[in-house]
Amino acid sequence: MRELDIVRRIRKLAESGGRHASLVRGIGDDCAILRPRANEDLAFTTDFVLEGRHFTLDRHTAGEIGHMALARSLSDLAAMGSEPVFCLVSVAVPAALSGKWLNGFYKGLLQLAREYNIALAGGDLSRFDKVIADVMCCGRVPRGKAILRSAARAGDAIYVTGALGRSKRPVPRVKEGIALRRAGVKAAIDISDGLVIDLYRLCVESGVSAELSEVPVAKGASLEDALYRGEDYELLFTAPARSRLGFARIGTVMAGEPGEIRMQGKLLEVKGWDHFDESAR
Amino acid sequence: MRELDIVRRIRKLAESGGRHASLVRGIGDDCAILRPRANEDLAFTTDFVLEGRHFTLDRHTAGEIGHMALARSLSDLAAMGSEPVFCLVSVAVPAALSGKWLNGFYKGLLQLAREYNIALAGGDLSRFDKVIADVMCCGRVPRGKAILRSAARAGDAIYVTGALGRSKRPVPRVKEGIALRRAGVKAAIDISDGLVIDLYRLCVESGVSAELSEVPVAKGASLEDALYRGEDYELLFTAPARSRLGFARIGTVMAGEPGEIRMQGKLLEVKGWDHFDESAR
Numbered sequence: 001m002r003e004l005d006i007v008r009r010i011r012k013l014a015e016s017g018g019r020h021a022s023l024v025r026g027i028g029d030d031c032a033i034l035r036p037r038a039n040e041d042l043a044f045t046t047d048f049v050l051e052g053r054h055f056t057l058d059r060h061t062a063g064e065i066g067h068m069a070l071a072r073s074l075s076d077l078a079a080m081g082s083e084p085v086f087c088l089v090s091v092a093v094p095a096a097l098s099g100k101w102l103n104g105f106y107k108g109l110l111q112l113a114r115e116y117n118i119a120l121a122g123g124d125l126s127r128f129d130k131v132i133a134d135v136m137c138c139g140r141v142p143r144g145k146a147i148l149r150s151a152a153r154a155g156d157a158i159y160v161t162g163a164l165g166r167s168k169r170p171v172p173r174v175k176e177g178i179a180l181r182r183a184g185v186k187a188a189i190d191i192s193d194g195l196v197i198d199l200y201r202l203c204v205e206s207g208v209s210a211e212l213s214e215v216p217v218a219k220g221a222s223l224e225d226a227l228y229r230g231e232d233y234e235l236l237f238t239a240p241a242r243s244r245l246g247f248a249r250i251g252t253v254m255a256g257e258p259g260e261i262r263m264q265g266k267l268l269e270v271k272g273w274d275h276f277d278e279s280a281r
Numbered sequence: 282m283r284e285l286d287i288v289r290r291i292r293k294l295a296e297s298g299g300r301h302a303s304l305v306r307g308i309g310d311d312c313a314i315l316r317p318r319a320n321e322d323l324a325f326t327t328d329f330v331l332e333g334r335h336f337t338l339d340r341h342t343a344g345e346i347g348h349m350a351l352a353r354s355l356s357d358l359a360a361m362g363s364e365p366v367f368c369l370v371s372v373a374v375p376a377a378l379s380g381k382w383l384n385g386f387y388k389g390l391l392q393l394a395r396e397y398n399i400a401l402a403g404g405d406l407s408r409f410d411k412v413i414a415d416v417m418c419c420g421r422v423p424r425g426k427a428i429l430r431s432a433a434r435a436g437d438a439i440y441v442t443g444a445l446g447r448s449k450r451p452v453p454r455v456k457e458g459i460a461l462r463r464a465g466v467k468a469a470i471d472i473s474d475g476l477v478i479d480l481y482r483l484c485v486e487s488g489v490s491a492e493l494s495e496v497p498v499a500k501g502a503s504l505e506d507a508l509y510r511g512e513d514y515e516l517l518f519t520a521p522a523r524s525r526l527g528f529a530r531i532g533t534v535m536a537g538e539p540g541e542i543r544m545q546g547k548l549l550e551v552k553g554w555d556h557f558d559e560s561a562r
Contacts, residue, residue: 024322028486029430030360030471031324031420036317041305043312046369046417048407079311088327090415124415126329134371134405134415136327139312149310189311205309 006099006125010106014120020085023119032086032121034138041146042085043139045076051130062101063108065131067169070109072192073137074116074172075233079190081147081181082139084118084174089135092128105133116174141181147237151186152206154255156238159247163234164195165221170233180237183245188237193230200259200270202236209256212263216248227263228271287380287406291387295401301366304400313367313402315419322427323366324420326357332411343382344389346412348450351390353473354418355397355453356514360471362428362462363420365399365455370416373409386414397455422462428518432467433487435536437519440528444515445476446502451514461518464526469518474511481540481551483517490537493544497529508544509552 011027025033036042049055049069060068070087077084089109093102106120113120118137161176173190180188189202195215203210217226238253239245251263261268292308306314317323330336330350341349351368358365370390374383387401394401399418442457454471461469470483476496484491498507519534520526532544542549 025427025429030357031326031363031427033361033422033427034323034325035424036321036323038319040317042315042317042323044315044367044369044417044419045312045403046371046405046415048371048373048405048409048415050373050407050409053407053409076311080314082312086325088325088417090327090329092329092331092413122326124327124329126331126334128329128331128334128413130411132373132409132413134327134329136325136369136417138325141314143316146306146312146314148306 006102013106013110020119023086023121026119026121032088034086037140039143040140041143043077043080043082043141043146044136045073046134046136047072047076049133051132057131062104066105066108067112069133069135070112071170071172071233073135074118074174075190075192077137077139078172078174078177079147079188079235080139080141081145081177081185082141083178084116085138085140086119086121087113087135087137088121089123089133091123091133092126093131094129095127097131116172145181147177147181147185147188149187149189149202149205152202152208152238152253154208154253155241156253157241157243157249158210158236158238158251158253159245159249160216161235161247163216163218164191164232165225165229166218167231167233170231172233173235177235180235180245185237185239188235191230191232191234191236194228195236196227196261196268197270199236199261203261204259207258209254209258209260210251211254212251212261215250227268287383294387294391301400304367304402307400307402313369315367318421320424321421322424324358324361324363324422324427325417326354327415327417328353328357330414332413338412343385347386347389348393350414350416351393352451352453352514354416355399355455356471356473358418358420359453359455359458360428360469360516361420361422362426362458362466362469363422364459365397366419366421367400367402368394368416368418369402370404370414372404372414373407374412375410376408378412397453426462428458428462428466428469430468430470430483430486433483433489433519433534435489435534436522437534438522438524438530439491439517439519439532439534440526440530441497442516442528444497444499445472445513446506446510447499448512448514451512453514454516458516461516461526466518466520469516472511472513472515472517475509476517477508477542477549478551480517480542484542485540488539490535490539490541491532492535493532493542496531508549
């Protein structure tokens with residue numbers, strides 16, 4: 001199948017999914033064109049999903065891989081408290097994979113896209129010897145209201161939006177992120193690489209340390225899983241200790257050495273899904 | 282080397298390159314944050330560069346690959362007449378490649394970024410068994426002024442910004458694109474896959490056909506190269522025939538069957554750098 005024909009088909013699929021009013025041009029030009037609204041900031045993030053690293057073709061369907069590719073980026077939008085607007089999808093597949101596979105990939109991705117009202121506005125399509133995808137998502141927040149990693153303050157309580165350690169087809173916490181932003185939450189991060197490493201990142205950006213009291217462990221998972229397994233996509237956020245936000249409190253932000261994380265007084269090792277750890281071994 | 286350390290180093294490199302005033306947050310959070318100016322549209326594009334397809338590690342230095350990765354996306358911004366604002370860079374490399382290689386990649390990319398005043402605002406970093414990169418670029422244009430593929434009109438003259446067929450380290454025509462937009466040019470595309478296929482795309486989007494008269498052939502290239510070799514990154518644009526824009530006229534937009542391209546009366550076959558052609562063979 002020719003690229004031009006595939007693009008035509010994707011475009012039809014994408015347009016059937018509706019289009020954000022602020023998207024002036026979608027698929028079919030050198031660039032997508034967005035017309036920003038007054039008084040909004042725009043949030044941008046991009047994430048790879050790679051064959052053999054995030055999925056395998058025998059264990060994941062095309063639709064699951066499309067879903068996963070978009071879910072990872074949506075989770076970053078959620079962490080800023082932003083509302084999804086559009087995505088660009090770059091995907092490369094081996095010649096041996098049929099057009100049907102690519103169709104399945106886009107169908108899985110667009111099903112999730114419709115759920116979150118995010119438009120597919122363009123991307124890139126290529127041949128490669130493995131399946132790789134990179135999804136860029138754009139979201140909007142009222143001006144100056146994005147939730148940041150750098151806004152945690154000593155004395156804040158630390159919360160998570162759900163139990164950790166046993167992710168299965170994780171749900172990006174977009175609605176929760178928007179609700180937290182509206183409730184005045186200033187600092188958050190999504191748990192993509194593991195609670196401890198992502199809390200570490202938030203603490204470093206905020207110049208604070210943290211003390212964990214207890215962590216909600218998902219059914220069938222261990223405390224170790226909850227602390228160090230990634231791909232949960234729950235949000236970790238901080239707020240003044242008396243906030244009644246309806247989520248599980250797991251600890252307290254402290255004024256200590258930036259990035260130090262303790263659990264019941266004991267210093268935790270910062271490890272997790274760090275893609276570059278291999279080279280240090 | 283750990284991802285956290287690499288990100289810290291990239292961030293330092295990126296910040297030394299300066300930052301667009303409208304970029305509220307760059308590297309170091311879940312998303313980059315842009316504060317749009319009043320009365321502007323934003324253009325977005327993304328492009329892969331893949332080992333074995335666009336480059337090889339023995340024939341290209343890390344810096345050349347970083348340059349190429351950004352140049353491809355910048356060329357799409359140029360085609361819309363937009364001014365570069367920021368980019369997100371996703372890159373994956375094998376464990377066997379040193380931190381020095383990755384440093385070289387970012388240095389090559391950032392050298393070009395500084396030339397075009399585009400900020401590196403974030404991205405993704407992963408391990409993979411081959412080197413792959415995906416660069417998303419965002420540019421700005423005054424509201425409603427983006428140059429489109431769909432705005433060519435029968436009777437317009439067709440121009441290119443330079444000789445074709447022998448690209449070497451191509452220069453994205455960003456300044457030319459902005460100048461053309463200011464001069465009132467409405468329709469353009471960048472020649473990334475080959476003159477004929479990219480002219481075909483522009484014609485299909487505009488619902489027109491085209492007649493080529495003569496094509497400026499680069500020194501050492503053949504007419505066949507000029508018509509069908511990609512990676513030139515010159516801009517192809519259309520404008521009323523009497524426009525004095527200082528570029529080579531190569532033909533005329535016609536009212537015929539959308540997408541048909543003739544040269545001196547003879548119908549040309551639409552072929553070029555179509556990544557999906559293999560599967561049709």
